[in-house]
Amino acid sequence: MRGLEGRPARDAGRCNVPFDDAASLRAKLDVPSASVQETGLLSAVPACRCPPCAAKSGKSRVMNELDCDVLVIGAGGAGMYAALSAARAGARVLLVDRGLIGRAGATVMAQMTVAVALGEECPDTPEAHLNDTLAAGRGLCDPALARLLVEDGPARIREMDAWKVGWARAEDGSHIRQAHAPGHDRPRCVYVDFLNTGPAVSRTLRTQLNPVSAVRRIGDIVITDIATHAGRATGAVGFELGSGAAVSLRAGATIIATGGLTRLYARNSASANMGGDGYALALRAGAELLDMEFVQFFPIGHLAPRLIGMDPIMWDPFRYKLGGRLLNRDGDEFSERYGREASGRYNLTRDVATYAIFKEVEAGRGSPAGGAFLSFTHVPEAELRRNFGPVIDRLAKNGIDLTRQAVEVAPIAHYHMGGVAVGPDMATRVPGLYACGEAVGGANGANRLSGNAITEALVFGEVAGRHAAAHARAQGALRVAGDAPSLSLVTGAATLCRPEGAGSRSGLASLMTRLQALMAEKVGPFRTHDKLAAALAELAAMQAELGEAPPPAAGGYDMARLDWYDLRNMLLVARCVAEAAIARKESRGAHQREDLPGMLPEWEANQVIEWRDDGLRLKRRAALQQREAA
């Protein structure tokens, strides 16, 4: 396979010459001047001649152009698999992430389980897994995507096993363990002990990627827009965070693998870079977004006492293995009043559990920190230790002894069912633009079945990489540099100095926290028309506060500049969630309207959002699941 080094003419990433000397730059890059003029990018980079800039390396003042067959944005589980898959299909791949490769995103955070019909614990079929997925989705799943997930799942999970991910096995080693998670009709969920599923999956994918020379991996790349030309996606533009240098990445096909939007909420269970940027990138490039109102809250996120070094979703595996009791302030197992959970058993689905805890808190029966108590005090210490050995020690370091005390838990933003609208080949309606993983909407409808997220990441990553590689091959070798809405912003900001007094840098970090508080309070799991209308008004005010241009450039690792670009995406995506939520006049799955309780047959429909004529356009269409059934 050809490595990316095979094209020195376009591989300007290692170039380190100041822009001032454009002619010598072209000579060093061996780029035909016609091609440079065609892009118009290099000439867009201003040469700052102030003393601090002149004294420093010029690397941030050159537009760095890279060329590949397939560009993958986001290096979590879905992105890493997409890169592997595209390389297998013969593509030269560029895998970029705004953080470190394989470290950011949601997969590495996952401590829980992976749903897949392996039939190791008891007989099982993809059809049974599909039925549970569709039931959890409350009528809104795209059946083709759901079917793909359950049918390709076993091959991906067995492949991970062959790659030595370390799925937990029965004590005699005879079979892979499968836990019985809520919403499933039988034990179906594999995991890696202890609470190590996500890190093991990430490490395994990294190990597979490392020797693949056709995949060039670059971290610290912030993508600000998809580039388009004549309605097709032609790559992306952005900047390298460490230097502030503008980058233009030309690609035959581009895959968005940026995960979900949980960072929009004050309390969330994913990493700080899950700000919905992929949704904003897709929307501005002309793709459609689907089901944006459905944000899944994980009901028993850790709330108190303060726990560090562990993810707040850690209590789920405890409940799979040990049951545990969910109690209100008065010590009542209140969930029995909201669902079917029998004492000490864990079979409450996420939307019902979230509702139950919110209602208890609202009725004044919450725990001191504003959630519910989760108690394992009835479980013998030996049993705790056998199931969670080293985790019990980590809890002890945090001053928590489960044999003596209950912890406090509360719903926490966890996953987004909605996302970029794609077909079963993961292609958006924009030729050359693909999506995979949590960034995709449709497979999970109005509520995701537990354990489907990593399966989705691997399965959809494989499909997206394969189809994107085929699309790039069909495009041929000539890459066209497209235009992107943020091009002048990223190039205009590519200087090294920090000018004084021009524009505001100071309010952006606090604007971010205000946005997160607003979304938690008014666009959380329980919504009303009035709360959503107030949120939309406040979002418009925040948009005005953000303004049209980023703060003045400040060279390398400029966190205020990063905040600005993040807020540009987050405010757009927050609007999508709130607009879809105010339009859906019923309650379904993860979207609960306190002013409109109950599911309505006329709302067995998906809402689709597009960006047209400088505005969001929302339309409604009958759910694919219903159309297929009809």
Add this chain to the structure above:
Amino acid sequence: MTTQIAELHIRRGEPGDAPREQVFNVPFEPGQSVLDALRWIRVHADPDLAFRFSCINANACKECMMQIDGKVGYACTARLVAGPMQVAPLANKALVRDLVTEIAPPEERLFR
């Protein structure tokens, strides 16, 4: 719980600058982490303070590695204490800005 004050002495600067130390007094509840304090500083005192983090709390991303009171550790698992604490970038990695160092493997950087 009682709010206490951590006095964070943070080493600031870019490569080539003379390193300078800046002191921030950060209110905290016992149990909170150094990363909590760095994030508080960005919102309330100085949005330009640069540090890497991704997973916030889980110690999964390993991005927030720095020197805390002279020892290499993770800001997300180091607990705040009342009184002075020294926070500095990793000494054996190239400085990018403030507490950010070049920790990615060379083959995973744009400029390598």
